[in-house]
Amino acid sequence: MRLQGRVAAITGGALGIGRATARLFASEGAAVVLGDVETAAAAAVAKEITDAGGRALAVAVDVGDAGQVQAFVDRAVAELGRLDIMFANAGIAHSAPFLDHAEAQWHRVLRVNLTGVFLCCQIAARQMVKQGGGRIITTASINGFRGVENLVGYNTAKAGVIELTKTMAVELAQHGITVNAIAPAQIDTRLTRTLSDDARARRLARIPLGRFGEVEEVAKAALFFASDDAAYVTGHTLAVDGGYLAGGLWSSSGSAR
Numbered sequence: 001m002r003l004q005g006r007v008a009a010i011t012g013g014a015l016g017i018g019r020a021t022a023r024l025f026a027s028e029g030a031a032v033v034l035g036d037v038e039t040a041a042a043a044a045v046a047k048e049i050t051d052a053g054g055r056a057l058a059v060a061v062d063v064g065d066a067g068q069v070q071a072f073v074d075r076a077v078a079e080l081g082r083l084d085i086m087f088a089n090a091g092i093a094h095s096a097p098f099l100d101h102a103e104a105q106w107h108r109v110l111r112v113n114l115t116g117v118f119l120c121c122q123i124a125a126r127q128m129v130k131q132g133g134g135r136i137i138t139t140a141s142i143n144g145f146r147g148v149e150n151l152v153g154y155n156t157a158k159a160g161v162i163e164l165t166k167t168m169a170v171e172l173a174q175h176g177i178t179v180n181a182i183a184p185a186q187i188d189t190r191l192t193r194t195l196s197d198d199a200r201a202r203r204l205a206r207i208p209l210g211r212f213g214e215v216e217e218v219a220k221a222a223l224f225f226a227s228d229d230a231a232y233v234t235g236h237t238l239a240v241d242g243g244y245l246a247g248g249l250w251s252s253s254g255s256a257r
Contacts (some may be wrong), residue, residue: 002227004029005197007080011063011071011120012149014041016189017139020215021222026054028223030085033076035061055080061089063116066123067081073123082131082246085226086124088117090141093154093191113157118164121179125172133176137225138165140181142241158183162237178234180225185241188212207242 008025012018013034022032026049032058036042042058049056057079061072076083091113094105121136128134143151144158162181169179186192186203192212195203204210221240225232239245 001029001083002223002229006030006084006226007033007076008085008226009033009035009076009083009120009124010087010089011061011072011116012139013058014038014045015232017173017184017187017215017218017222018087018089021219022056024058024216024219025147026052027029027227028227030183030226031055031080032057033072033080034058035063036090037062047058054247056127063088063198064111065119066119067144069116069119069123073167077127083124083127085129085135085137086228087130087137087139087222088120088124089137090116090120091139093151094149095108097150098152098234099150103105107155110157110160113154114160114164114204116194117161119165121168125175125177128177129172131174133224134178136168136172136177136179137222138179138181140165140183140237142183142185142239142244144183144237145239145245147228165237166235169240173234178225178230180230180233180235181237182218182221183237183239183241184213185220185244186212186220186240187240188214206247207241208247211242213240214244 008030009017010022013022027253034042039060046056046058056088059072059075061068118136138161140161141158144162165181171234218240
């Protein structure tokens, strides 16, 4: 019960990594507030947790809207008394070649994936300062380190999250708040399951461990950062990537490129 008595807010909590993290945090004793635009799915996760004896509530939130993020944090504090952990996990993607990438999609992706993280972390941190400390976790990506093709907006946003995480860590350390990022590679989620067999095979060839990651494996990294085990870790980005960054990009023939 590494999170006994703590309150954790998780954005993008309805599906995938967010859902797995909410369930794990609850099993470790945390009360969980699930923020998502998919309110019915978030409510279903909250019900799973409460049916299992945990404490959870679902709140509709658009992370790119400062007023909604403030209301999300205020609701957590009003109903559960405090906020100890913010996992700024919500994100979207848009795939298009750089020369054809629409400006509207560029703004949409950065609004959720970078501005949304900034707002969630800033508003949560203000509450944590009042309480004397806390844990902030962001979801970056291995794409924040590599120029993966056809994802210019996503890659740029995730690189921004990595630098935002470092800056927050430096500024918030004096308040007893640690800030760390998780950078997943290919994870088995609803999105990756829609890939064609050929696309999955190409991505798999780039992973030294030879498989996609599971959402629970990312959740365990989030649990580490949220717990006292990581009390002296801040400003770090942890790749949960099966060796992708270490091995580099590989062609289908197995040669480096």
